Amino acid sequence: MxxxxxxxxxxxxxxxxxxxxxxxxxxxxxxxxxxxxxxxxxxxxxxxxxxxxxxxxxxxxxxxxxxxxxxxxxxxxxxxFIRATSVGKESGEFLALDLGGSNFRVLLITLHGDGKKGEMRHVTYAVPQELQQGTGEHLFDHVANCLHNFMVEQRLSCNKTLPLGFTFSFPCQQKGLASASLVAWTKGFSASGVVGKDVVQLLTDACRRKNIAVNVVALVNDTVGTMLACSxxxxxxxxxxxxxxxxxxxxxxxxxxxxxxxxxxxxxxxxxxxxxxxxxxxxxxxxxxxxxxxxxxxxxxxxxxxxxxxxxxxxxxxxxxxxxxxxxxxxxxxxxxxxxxxxxxxxxxxxxxxxxxxxxxxxxxxxxxxxxxxxxxxxxxxxxxxxxxxxxxxxxxxxxxxxxxxxxxxxxxxxxxxxxxxxxxxxxxxxxxxxxxxxxxxxxxxxxxxxxxxxxxxxxxxxxxxxxDGSGRGAAVAAAVAIRLAGAGVKK
CATH class of the missing domain: 3.40.367.20 (Hexokinase; domain 1)
Known part of the structure; x- marks a missing residue:
């Protein structure tokens, strides 16, 4: 000493x-x-x-x-793979999923293109331990089921395709704006059949099994979401x-x-x-x-x-x-x-x-x-x-x-x-x-x-x-920016 x-x-x-x-x-x-x-x-x-x-x-x-x-x-x-920040003029309805722990959120965010907050509605759902440590299919089916319930509660048509931003706060190797493979589970998760797989594809497949029409256009982590939400x-x-x-x-x-x-x-x-x-x-x-x-x-x-x-x-x-x-x-x-x-x-x-x-x-x-x-x-x-x-x-x-x-x-x-x-x-x-x-x-x-x-x-x-709320609002802004760039095809 x-x-x-x-x-x-x-x-x-x-x-x-x-x-x-x-x-x-x-x-x-x-x-x-x-x-x-x-x-x-x-x-x-x-x-x-x-x-x-x-x-x-x-x-x-x-x-x-x-x-x-x-x-x-x-x-x-x-x-x-985020190629631009927001210009504050994006508008429309956007879904967001925030999965990163024992709870996850589903959000519906409406942007009006005026640089103001717009409207945000969200519901938090639990991820029981048996799903955290079960199979990947069951885990993503649970996420899709909660998304379905949210859309029904918000009177959104499950047949209307809405752009979705996905915050997935686990280590991933990103291959594109809407493509990332899980490197390893953390935070107590160990769901089988997910490591090495494209988590966006797993979510999309689960939504398809639930007959939900969604278009996952961007996957981000909370830090990137924080920048985008601010922008x-x-x-x-x-x-x-x-x-x-x-x-x-x-x-x-x-x-x-x-x-x-x-x-x-x-x-x-x-x-x-x-x-x-x-x-x-x-x-x-x-x-x-x-x-x-x-x-x-x-x-x-x-x-x-x-x-x-x-x-x-x-x-x-x-x-x-x-x-x-x-x-x-x-x-x-x-x-x-x-x-x-x-x-x-x-x-x-x-x-x-x-x-x-x-x-x-x-x-x-x-x-x-x-x-x-x-x-x-x-x-x-x-x-x-x-x-x-x-x-x-x-x-x-x-x-x-x-x-x-x-x-x-x-x-x-x-x-x-x-x-x-x-x-x-x-x-x-x-x-x-x-x-x-x-x-x-x-x-x-x-x-x-x-x-x-x-x-x-x-x-x-x-x-x-x-x-x-970079993990929520930021994911929606990521989706909005992706839609803007896909439609414009011009430099910011």
Whole structure:
């Protein structure tokens, strides 16, 4: 175990943000408590934080991402076959299916071509475990049956062919805009006869057995859907970002740069000479290229995860992991006698994996931002979560750690966004963003925007736009764009 001062220095190294502000709050409210991290430590932490985010990581991201011809690249850069974003003028009725877990949704979305939301009706259906783990035919028959029930409820003729956008949030090898084979099941699914098969064809066959006339015109994942949903309201949107339980990004790339298409798409087909790339950014670093930026807590979290040495970048960013990173830091401090008098280490409060959620982190950050007595409220929050009688200094340290973990997450996201902004090199860009962490965390958006601005030197006019329901509305917009391009056959 590291000794006390080494422990603090080690976990501050790569983490740090509003250190001095929180230290001042701590000093005002924690008089009489045991010694807290000093101003000199806060100053050093801030310096280490700045030094950590030098441009070396910027260069590493740039080098790692844009490797279209290398099948062994950890950042897969998958072609989505989406050839354009929305212009906000698409209109009509579109069905959407969103399948990615134990529940799935059927949606009917009406667009009026005016760049406004239009109408959306949807129903959520369960996917029982016996269907998740049964046969693929039974699974897709269930989806088709629910689609049939939805159409009857919405008084839609099952004989009227409506365009359908399909969000299928499992790893796929996409072969075309409406063709993708399942690489592997995740999230507890194991339905037989699906891996290696075209999931769009399986859905189409199931609908045919149910006598439903549908035309699946586009298959997307939630990240691509997020960008498309945003683009309907803002035509400048050409980047999508998910920062929730997981993390990912996509963007519009010039067609001539995507060598892995291997002739599947002609640059002379009359369509826009670009395509959306699904980065699968969470895997950045799986080859060890960013190990210098990982702390002992990152390594411990990774070792205890269900997928060691996988999704390295995601584990430093996403909502699934940030609370656990905070917990690991707090445990180390408590074991060193610097926090909670060591009493919380063996209890269920912070002693067990997963016992400090990212929701708690977001609440702590909200209290620091909005409350007149943040440490008092943080103390009540910690008490409600099993940490008995935390001192004011304990609460200040918890706030400090939450702040640093949050800022590192937003800054790493900013590095990725700045890299993509440089890549596409457009003067004005809207970035469509969705995800529970982005929406629930009180300062994430501001931290992200500030760091992107700093990294790009103000060269680009960008804005972050909340793009909700990319997996639903985004799928419908994907279908609408596909219909528009198929009918027009001209460049956007």
């Amino acid at each position: 590291l000794i006390a001062s080494q422990s603090i220095h080690f976990f501050f190294y790569h983490l740090g943000p509003r250190a001095l502000q929180l230290h001042q709050t701590e000093r005002r409210t924690a008089q009489g408590d045991h010694a807290a991290p000093g101003a000199e430590l806060c100053r050093r932490a801030s310096k280490w934080y700045v030094d950590c985010f030098d441009f070396s990581i910027f260069r590493r991201v740039n080098k790692a991402i844009f490797r279209f011809s290398e099948e062994t690249a950890v950042v897969k850069m998958l072609p989505s 309907f309201f803002d035509p400048d949107c050409s980047i999508g970002l998910i920062v929730g339980t997981g993390s990912n990004a996509c963007y519009m790339e010039r067609l001539q740069n995507i060598s892995k298409l291997n002739g599947l798409v002609s640059v002379n087909d009359g369509l826009p000479e670009e395509m959306c790339i699904n980065c699968e950014l969470g895997a950045f670093g799986d080859d060890g290229k960013i190990d210098k930026y990982r702390t002992v807590h990152d390594r411990k979290l990774d070792a205890n995860s269900i997928n060691p040495r996988k999704q390295t970048f995601e584990k430093m960013i996403s909502g699934m992991y940030l609370g656990e990173l905070v917990r690991l830091v707090l445990v180390e401090l408590a074991e060193a006698g610097l926090l909670f008098s060591g009493s919380a280490v063996t209890s269920s409060a912070i002693g067990k994996q997963g016992s400090f959620s990212t929701r708690i982190l977001s609440e702590v950050e909200r209290y620091v931002l909005e409350s007149e007595k943040p440490l008092h409220k943080i103390g009540l929050l910690l008490s409600d979560n099993g940490i008995a009688s935390p001192s004011s200094t304990d609460c200040a340290v918890v706030a400090y750690v939450c702040s640093m973990i949050s800022s590192r997450s937003s800054n790493l996201c900013a590095v990725a966004m700045a890299t993509i902004l440089q890549r596409i090199n457009r003067k004005r860009v809207a970035i469509g963003v969705d995800g529970s962490l982005y929406k629930a965390h009180p300062t994430f958006k501001d931290l992200l925007s500030t760091k992107i601005e700093a990294l790009t030197g103000g060269k680009y006019e960008f804005k972050l736009v909340l793009s909700e």
